Amino acid sequence: MSIRKAVMPVAGLGTRVLPASKVIPKEMLPLVDRPTLQYIVEEAVEAGIEEVIFVTSSSKRSIEDHFDSFPDLERTLERKGKFKELEELRRVQNLAQFAAVRQPEALGLGHAVLCAKHLVGDEPFVVMLGDDLVAPETPCLPRMMELFERYQSSVISLFEVPKEEISKFGIVAGESVDGEQGFVKIAHMVEKPDPEEAPSNLAVAGRYVLTPDIFELLEKTKPGKGGEIQLTDALQAQAQEGRCFGMRFDGERFDTGNPLGLLKTSIAYALKRPELASELRAYMQSMLEYSKSNER
Incomplete structure (x- = not known):
């Protein structure tokens, strides 16, 4: 069965980027001239996703609005002859079919995914986190979806982390699969372990291809670390049955969930935009020279 739907949990409070995220969802903070979440939606669509399901909260209405029509603005742009802007506006709202469901309380990533059960139905789907970006030049979803088709099991993206950052991520241990470079059959998975107790330095990134039985497992999952229902715990149950794989991702990945990461990503x-890159490089060089001169 082809994968048509992507679930994007965007109900979090974004406390790491306060006060910017007090009234603006962290997923809507801009990278150049578009919100962070738009890049993730475009990544999903490029991989073949047809329907995007946002798991939101009461303070995230602007997410739904951004991907909806805006007749007043469209008429204004048309009247002023700003057809390029009008075309881009309409392109964004027609990227995919959009739906949204509320997560009434912040009870963890696993609970957020479970909130989308009735919209996903009995079919495989993708989960993409709203503060984790993958550069368009090095996509991981197409390869993950290809591996899912081959093994008919959940596939998660993995990347190596330094020891001091292990406690920030879900960590896995697994065995290599013959003939599949960078692909492992996961044997064990733990959420945010102490570095000394971690089974490896392979961390779960923000991309998942999941089989629909994950919902039944999540319904049985008890709150874990932090009193939250962890997606990692349900994936661990699949791993114990030999039905969870990991794909090591060596491409370009960005974390926008903290101020420095957001700045670096922007x-x-x-710099990927030809109309901006040259002038931006010149400005950055001048700022470096100014900073050095002040250090003398």
Whole structure:
């Protein structure tokens, strides 16, 4: 069965980027001239996703609005002859079919995914986190979806982390699969372990391809670390049955969930834009020289 739907849990409070995220969802903070979440939606669509399901909260209405029509603005743009902007506006709202469901309380990533059960139905689907970006030049979803088709099991993206950051992520241990470079059959998975107790330094990134039985497992999952229902715990149950794999991702990945990561990502994406790159590089060089001169 082809994968048509992506679930994007975007109900979090974004406390790491306060006060910017007090009234603006962290997923809507801009990278150059578009919100972070738009890049993730475009990544999903490029991989073949047709329907995007946002798991939101009461303070995240602007997410739904951004991907909806805005007749007053469209008429204004048309009247002023700003057809390029009008075309881009309409392109965004037609990227995919959009739906949203509320997560009434912040009870963890596993609970957020479970909130989308009735919209996903009995079919495989993708989960994409709203503060984790993958550069368009090095996508991981197409390969993950290909591996899912081959093994008919859940596939999660993995990347290596330094020891001091292990406690921030879900960590896995697994065995290599013959003939599949960078692909492992996961044997064990634990959420945010102490570095000394971690089974490896392979961390779960923000991309998942999941089989629909994950919902039944989540319904049985008891709250774990932090009193939350962890997606990692349900995936661990699949791993114990030999039905969870990991794909090591060596491409370009960005974490926008903290101020420095957001700043780095914005600069990196601006440098990918030909109309901005040259002037931005010149400005950055001048600022470096100014900073050095002040250090003398």
